[in-house]
Amino acid sequence: MKNSTNHSIKLDAMNEPDWKIIRDDFPILRLTVDGKPLVYLDNAASSQMPQQVIDRLVRYQTSEHANVNRAVHYLSEVATLEFHRARCKLQQFVNAAEDREIIFTSGTTDAINLVMHGYGRKFIKEGDEIILTTLEHHSNIVPWQMLANEKGAKIRVVPINDKGELEIDEYEKLFNERTKFVGLIHVSNALGTINPIKRMIDYAHQYSVPVLIDGAQAAPHLIIDVQALDCDFYVFSAHKLCGPTGVGMLYGKATLLEAMQPFKGGGDMIMSVTFEKTIYNTIPHKFEAGTPPIAAAIGFGAAIDYLTAIGIERIAAYEAELLDYATELLNDMPGVRIIGTAANKTAVISFAIDGIHPHDIGTILNQDGIAVRTGHHCAQPVMQRFNVPATSRASFAFYNKKSEIDALVAGIKTVQKVFL
């Protein structure tokens, strides 16, 4: 099998039978749970992997594996080349100007921590202010809190309205001469809200403030163009894009990455080491200490190939249809309330059922093979804003089908019956 991602995909934009072909690429979707077909609606937590990516991982492990950037032997050269190719695929995927602007990390969280240590600890000082939003995932809150505590800096928070949209006027009012950094979630994992990041980046740049975009929930559903956005950092994880766990990426503008201090020390990130002095390697290597997740990075590249072969726009259009369908059905259900009703959303529906705790909802839905996420979604400030401890969240991917949404609706009715 040479290029397994290019099974001829012919999709008429929204014709469901065509999407069934796609669904067949995902062996895990054939599972049954307690005798019921698996209905996987927890894609915002982690997506599933198509056979093409699985095959790529197997091919790497069976015929290409060695350590990278080190030896001169055959396998090391192959592995180094394939690892580099994966970087270039990511570069293209986000339209970065140069491949050295792509850093492999262990995931979104790791990438944000890298920026906190590499940029934040070097450039942010006492009295400085960092702007975050209410919608942030904990991974884009806690590192900045740690930094703020260490430096005596201050965190300012952009509020949201009742629909779960950022209040842009308030965001703009937060800026002053002490503002030194903005951390901004592109798409809310808890609510699905798509934020107007271009406009927000432009505003921050009027104050010469760099902006980090947490794209964990955006990259699987939207076209990302870091040059058009002019963001300073953009981060996401492979496992939400049909790729493996354990790898993610940081895009950073080369000038910024060069000015930053390294995050982790070790092999590969050095040019030369004596006990007196170490000279750091150039980017991206400066930020990739130790043996990187080579297999996972190559799988990441294969996942990007797979998604781009289908086409992100087409994925987005189909998922929008699933979202509309599900929103309409859930809105019609008595006792069911959708939390997060932004005008611009990805296919994520957080909901509450009157008088029933999300954990009980999740357990009873699971009985029908339906996988939803229940909890605070690592976004407790969002939960606090809506005055709920937790929600249930159905999040759709392009391999979901309308009949699965019907199953969700039937499952919710069962839940309501149990608690009648």
Place this chain on the structure above:
Amino acid sequence: MHTNSLYQEVILDHNRKPRNYGKLEHASHHATGHNPLCGDRLDISLQVDERDQINAIAFQGESCAICKASASMMTSAVKGKSRLDAETLINEFRDLATGKLDINSPNHLGRLTVFSGIRDLPTRVKCAVLPWHTLHAALNSLENASTEADHDPVPVVSNNT
């Protein structure tokens, strides 16, 4: 097991009409339990007399049906019991929930065995056990209980109200 057998009428009933719900005015012991997984919290207040008997107990908080029913049934079960008997129940209930207890061997759980099915739902064990962790914390003057202490059945912090 099937989830249906977990959401039995007894449990649903205690969820709908929790017994001993609220807060005691003059508590001798108090603790708050947290389930970090879902953000649930549970307050337990107790009046323990000089003979170490639990004269009154109440709970309140935000929680799922499993947790609330467990708390409701627990408070009914330990009210009027000695502290030592309550500790025995706590241990037996924890073993029941984690599948370590053989239901057929002698125990003091009575109707609380409706929770036996929880052992097949590892993600929900914490919900059922939280009230018991919290009671243990209160009796032992520990301020906060957390379901994260699962591996080590004794929760951490302390206090008396």
